Structures are given as structure tokens and as C-alpha cells.
Amino acid sequence: MQIPDTPLYDVIIAGAGPVGLFLACELRMTGCSVLILEKAQHPHSPLKSLPFGLRGLSVPTIESFDRRGLLEPLKARAASREKPASHWMQQQRRAGGHFAGIQFFHDQIDATQWPYRLPGPIGSVAADMESIEAVLAIRAETLGAEIRRGWSVEAFSQSIDRVTVDTAGETVHGRWLVGCDGGRSSVRKAAGIGFAGTDPEFTGYSVQVELADAALLQPGRHYTPSGMYTYAAPGTIAMVDFDGGAAHRSELKREHVKAVLRRISGIDLTVTALQLATTWTDRACQATNYRAGRVLLAGDAAHIHSPLGGQGLNLGLGDAVNLGWKLAATIRGEAPAGLLDSYSTERHPVGAQILDWSRAQVGLMRPGRSSRALEAIVRDLIDTRDGATYFAARVWGVSLRYDLGGGHPLVGRSAPDFELADGTRLSELLRTGKGLLLDFGAQPSFQALASRWRGRIDYVASEIRDRLGLIALLVRPDGIVAWASEQAADTEEASRTAARWFGGPNAG
Structure with missing residues (x-):
């Protein structure tokens, strides 16, 4: 195969799985040029189809897809696929998930323990991997991402301003390289990034x-x-x-x-x-860092664990939505100091927690009387209202919160999907890929603040059907609340927060 020319791409992504494709969508939405190199010649595999390809999407993944207008296309495509009869579906009670096979049920869960989540459907959406990849690939190509199948990253070198990648006898150039190429990632190995963890037991x-x-x-x-x-x-x-x-x-x-x-x-x-x-x-390993110079890792290239509980896909998609806007801002020259490094700072602890969640399930599954005794205790706990709510929050991803500092308990959490007076939802407002300053009180000082970051932050002033006691909040492009206030606060704190995540204000 011959490449007619070798342009300098903003980002080269190794791997056209869901993580690489979602990352490409995030980058193209902001105008970055993207080349995806995928080792496999074809996207189809029987393991991506039902029944083995069935995946449950967590709440953060569902929200991310909804905020990018991908949820309804995915649900429509997945609904057209004939789902196999599952023993989970034969029960009278609606199962919400499991921990090492021990189920919790929707009728046990107390959603009032999650005070910053608005009422609505909470749980998971099931879709097969083939549908997930197809929807993401269509969106990535529609946005202008270039996907080359049958190409793998064989070697690369990086300089102060670019990464040179050798693939299939050709050379391509990018400002950044992101390894989304699985647990045996050639990008991770070539970058010399450590991969530490525990050996398999089964x-x-x-x-x-x-x-x-x-x-x-x-x-x-x-x-x-x-x-x-x-x-x-x-x-x-x-x-x-x-x-x-x-x-x-x-x-x-x-x-x-x-x-x-x-x-x-x-x-x-x-x-x-x-x-x-x-x-x-059940081998569980994690990259010691998600970045080495101009090379970054996401998805299984950054962390692997057993598929128990279906956390791996969701963890990788969370990497993509966290990294995309930060890398794009860096490419545009708008990123404040440390923004790109916050990707590893925020996502590494989340990955470590999921790995330990997986290890805990393995401990419960081991043959032997000790494990069966522990299983009996966990069954008793998960059958309580508080227990089922705790496990649901962990399995569904409702408990996800980044340590961003700030005094309000909503900071670092996913923004509630507020409904504006005209029926527009917050998720729809995030489809531009920009930050959002949502002002429930139409305060002129907030409008002036947002204008200083015009092009990076959208400003919306509106009455809200249920504002949860808030008067304003600043939301990052990935849907995470960066600042929130329950009273008519001065704009200084909001301005400092905007500068922290969006760089310096526009001149004038």
C-alpha cells in the first residue's frame, strides 16, 4: 500500500476500537486533523456480535453519548439486533447488575442517596460491540477522521514538535500519538511506559x-x-x-x-x-503513567482487568471523553499549564479503582470455604437497601467524582441533565464540544465573564425546572462540573476556575 503524501496530522490514533473512534470524534468536533491506524483489515468479528459482544453502558458512558448526539443512533441500531435470551431476563425482578455474580435489583436502590442526580432513568443501556463501533465509526468519518485498516504502528520516534510513525513500510507524521491499541499495546511498549499489576489466577x-x-x-x-x-x-x-x-x-x-x-x-x-x-x-495491570512526551495512552492500552461486571469498555470510553477536549485545547494553543497532564492525574485513580473492584470479585469467586463464607456475607449486604445502592453507584458509575478542589459537592461530578424552560436539556447544550456557563439567574456579571472566553465557553441564561438549589455552574466540555454556586456569588472564583480549565481570557 502507498500513501500518496505524508501530511502532518494533529493526532495519530493507534486502534479503531470504540475508544480510538470516540477519541477521534472528540478531536474532529473541534477541528483537529486525525488519522486512525487499525491493525485489523476488517472491523467485523464474531466476538463483537451477540451473544459475546453484548456490553452494558454505564451512566457516564450513556451521558457522554447523549451529550454528543450518539445515544439515540446507538439505541436504534442495537434495538435492530436480535438479543439472545439471557437468564438475567427470565427473572420477575429487574436486575440492575452484579458483583461477582451476586445480583442487585432496581427495586432495592435508593436514588435519593444521590442528591445531585435528577430523577429519570438510571442504569445501563445494552448494546453489542459491533453496533457501538459502527455508530462511532460513522460519526468519526462523517466528521472527517481518516481510518486506515490493515495498518499497525510498528515503531515511532518523537521530537520536540512531532511524532514520526512507521507503519506498513510507510512513514506518517503527527503532532501527537495516542495508543488505543489494546492490552498488548505496541505504542505503550515502544514508549517505554511501565505496565504494573497482578498476574492471573484463572x-x-x-x-x-x-x-x-x-x-x-x-x-x-x-x-x-x-x-x-x-x-x-x-x-x-x-x-x-x-x-x-x-x-x-x-x-x-x-x-x-x-x-x-x-x-x-x-x-x-x-x-x-x-x-x-x-x-x-483476570490479569490486572495499569500503565504507570498515561503520557510519555507526545505519546498518550487510553483504553486497554492503559489498563487491563477481567471483564467481570463489564467495566472495561466504559473505563476506556471515559478516558476518551476526558482526553479529547484537553488534547484539542493543547493543539489549538489554548490550554492552560498542566491541562494535558490532568488527563493522567484524573483518569489514573479511576483506572486503579476499577482494577481493585475486579480483583475483589476474583477474591469472592475463588473455590474454597473462605470464599463461600465471604460470598454469604456480601449477599446479605447487597440484599439491603443501603448495600444495593452502594453497589449500584459503583457498578453504574454514579459515584464517579474527580478531585478538582472547590467547596461545592457537585464539583468534579457529572453535571445534572437540567431541563431549561424551553425544554432544552443540558446534554443538548454540550454538543458543541465547548464548556458551558449555565446561569439560572440571568446575572449580567456572568454574561460578561463568559464573553471573555467566547469561542471556548458557551453562555446560557434560563429558568430551570429543577435547579437543585443552584444559581450557576460552569461545566467542562466533558460534562464535568468545574464550579457551582448556590448563591449570588461574585465572579472572581468562577473566573479563576475558567482560567484554570480554559486558559487565559480573550484579549479585550
Whole structure:
């Protein structure tokens, strides 16, 4: 393959998965030129389709998609896909999620414990990976991102003002390089960024099989003296075998899968056909830093863990929405000192917390009496109203808060989706990719403040249906509240906050 010319792109992204595509959308929305290099020739994979490709989107992900006008297209596309019958859906009560297979339910959750969330649907939206990638790819290309499939980052070098990337025998140039190329990231390795964590304790299997005696298996998740398995009729099975990860990435044949299934389930089952199979582990590692010079990491390139609870995709998409506006502001020369470094400062603790959440579930799943005793205690806790609310807040991402300083408890949290007097929602106001100063009192001083950052901050003055006691708030482009006030405060604090996140004010 030949590239006709080698322009200097603002950003080269390695990896056209959901994280790389979402990051490309964020960058193109602000006018940055983007080249995505994807190793795979084609985006299609049976593991991205149902049933294995099914993913639950957390509240922060749902909000991010809604704020960019992507949620409805995704829901429409996902709704057109035939979903497999799941044992979770056969229950009378509506499951809200689980911790190591221990379910919590919507009717147990006390949303009044989240005082800065407006009433409305809270939970997750389910979509298959193929639909998620397709919607993001369409948006990225519509915005003008260039996607080259069959291209991988083989090596790169960086100078004071650019990164030179060798790929498929050609060389491309960018001001920045972002590795969104998975857990075995070549970008991370070439950048010399450490990847520290814990080794695997088990091999996980996701298989689709034909069984001669499927009636012997009960649907649902089951702990056994040898491990754990989950069964959904007629032949979708997930298994966890505590073998230290020995069988991960090995060639999976029918006899091997049958042997593992028999050992884990304790049932003399016959696998007549192996239709689809993949393995995974609970290895949990995190990049020591998300940046090395002009190279940044996001998604699985920055952190890996077991897929228990479906946190990985959401964690990576959170990286993309946090990084996008900061990198764009840096490219435009508008970023205040330290803005780009705040990406790692904010997202690294979030990743570390998710890794520990994953490790805690593994501890509960280990075979043995101690783990079963601990499981019984957690079941009792999760069956209480406070317990279910705590687990929902963690699993759904409602508890996410960055340490941004500031006295108001809403600072660092996702902005409530306020409804203006004309019916416009806050999420719609964020579709420009700019910051937002929302003034509930139409105070001239706030309008004057916003005008000093015109082009970077939009100003909206309106009555609000439920203002939660607030009179004004400043929201970052990623939807995070940077400043909030419950009284007619002077504008000095708001001005300092605007300068912290949006750089110096416009001249004049």
C-alpha cells in the first residue's frame, strides 16, 4: 500500500476500537486533523456480535453519548439486533447488575442517596460491540477522521514538535500519538511506559456449544468446588477455571472445552460441537503513567482487568471523553499549564479503582470455604437497601467524582441533565464540544465573564425546572462540573476556575 503524501496530522490514533473512534470524534468536533491506524483489515468479528459482544453502558458512558448526539443512533441500531435470551431476563425482578455474580435489583436502590442526580432513568443501556463501533465509526468519518485498516504502528520516534510513525513500510507524521491499541499495546511498549499489576489466577472461557444433554445444566451462574460457570440456553457458557491463566490463548478444541466444562460443573456433559470459543483472564495491570512526551495512552492500552461486571469498555470510553477536549485545547494553543497532564492525574485513580473492584470479585469467586463464607456475607449486604445502592453507584458509575478542589459537592461530578424552560436539556447544550456557563439567574456579571472566553465557553441564561438549589455552574466540555454556586456569588472564583480549565481570557 502507498500513501500518496505524508501530511502532518494533529493526532495519530493507534486502534479503531470504540475508544480510538470516540477519541477521534472528540478531536474532529473541534477541528483537529486525525488519522486512525487499525491493525485489523476488517472491523467485523464474531466476538463483537451477540451473544459475546453484548456490553452494558454505564451512566457516564450513556451521558457522554447523549451529550454528543450518539445515544439515540446507538439505541436504534442495537434495538435492530436480535438479543439472545439471557437468564438475567427470565427473572420477575429487574436486575440492575452484579458483583461477582451476586445480583442487585432496581427495586432495592435508593436514588435519593444521590442528591445531585435528577430523577429519570438510571442504569445501563445494552448494546453489542459491533453496533457501538459502527455508530462511532460513522460519526468519526462523517466528521472527517481518516481510518486506515490493515495498518499497525510498528515503531515511532518523537521530537520536540512531532511524532514520526512507521507503519506498513510507510512513514506518517503527527503532532501527537495516542495508543488505543489494546492490552498488548505496541505504542505503550515502544514508549517505554511501565505496565504494573497482578498476574492471573484463572482462565476464563466464553464458548458457544451444542450439548447432547443440555437439560442437565441449570441456567444462571453457579459456584462449584472447582470454579464457576454461567449457562444460558441453548449453549452459551462462561466458565472460570482457577489454573493461573495457563490455558489462555491456547488453541481451543472441543475435547478441551468438554473436559473443562465437566470439571467445573461436576456434570458428565457431552459437547457435540464447538461453534465459537475465546479465553480471557483476570490479569490486572495499569500503565504507570498515561503520557510519555507526545505519546498518550487510553483504553486497554492503559489498563487491563477481567471483564467481570463489564467495566472495561466504559473505563476506556471515559478516558476518551476526558482526553479529547484537553488534547484539542493543547493543539489549538489554548490550554492552560498542566491541562494535558490532568488527563493522567484524573483518569489514573479511576483506572486503579476499577482494577481493585475486579480483583475483589476474583477474591469472592475463588473455590474454597473462605470464599463461600465471604460470598454469604456480601449477599446479605447487597440484599439491603443501603448495600444495593452502594453497589449500584459503583457498578453504574454514579459515584464517579474527580478531585478538582472547590467547596461545592457537585464539583468534579457529572453535571445534572437540567431541563431549561424551553425544554432544552443540558446534554443538548454540550454538543458543541465547548464548556458551558449555565446561569439560572440571568446575572449580567456572568454574561460578561463568559464573553471573555467566547469561542471556548458557551453562555446560557434560563429558568430551570429543577435547579437543585443552584444559581450557576460552569461545566467542562466533558460534562464535568468545574464550579457551582448556590448563591449570588461574585465572579472572581468562577473566573479563576475558567482560567484554570480554559486558559487565559480573550484579549479585550
